[in-house]
Amino acid sequence: MNPRNPLWFLILSGIGAAGCLSKIAFVAPVGIFLVFYANGSVYATSTRHIDTHVAKQYNLTALSFWLFIGDIGSVIGSNVLSYIQVWFCAHHAAHMCVKK
8 A cells, every 4th residue: 555645644534523523323433433544544654654764773763752652642632632522512421412
């Protein structure tokens, strides 16, 4: 498979997120799939890029650094979720919106 620009995967993630936020139950599984597919594709493409463009003696260091940056992003995202949830849902329980 030829390398793709990561912008394509960002677009897929955006479409998937829009599907999940559309409040249509039929569309949510497709949205979830698109988000997970895009996330995995970014990691796969980045790993391939590191393997082909970084010298072998620095390969492990570059890959470890890239995965560390990804972990920082997931920690920040999980900590910001409670603040973003207010934008989409005025009244919410622990894991879902509640109509009042």
